[in-house]
Amino acid sequence: MTAAREKFATQVDKDLLAAIRKIAKDEGRQLQAVVEDALRAHIEERDKARPRRHVMDAYRSSLPRYGGLYEKLAK
Numbered sequence: 001m002t003a004a005r006e007k008f009a010t011q012v013d014k015d016l017l018a019a020i021r022k023i024a025k026d027e028g029r030q031l032q033a034v035v036e037d038a039l040r041a042h043i044e045e046r047d048k049a050r051p052r053r054h055v056m057d058a059y060r061s062s063l064p065r066y067g068g069l070y071e072k073l074a075k
Helices: 014-027 031-049 053-074
Strands: none
Touching: 014 031
16 A cells, blocks of 8 residues: 655755755656655654653653752753
8 A cells, every 4th residue: 555645846955956866866766755765864863853751751850859960960
């Protein structure tokens, strides 16, 4: 089963587009496949960069007790 696709239009820097087209050509892939991979990779990187909810909850609950220590360690 293939994923549902939706068309959209956007504009990008001409050099960036040329680089993406070259990657697609060099790899023998369609441009849309390379763009999808790039979008997925970007989303994954953003998700990794965000702290997990349970980690932030633990941090917030520790602030009243250890907030002063955290400030000293940050300096």
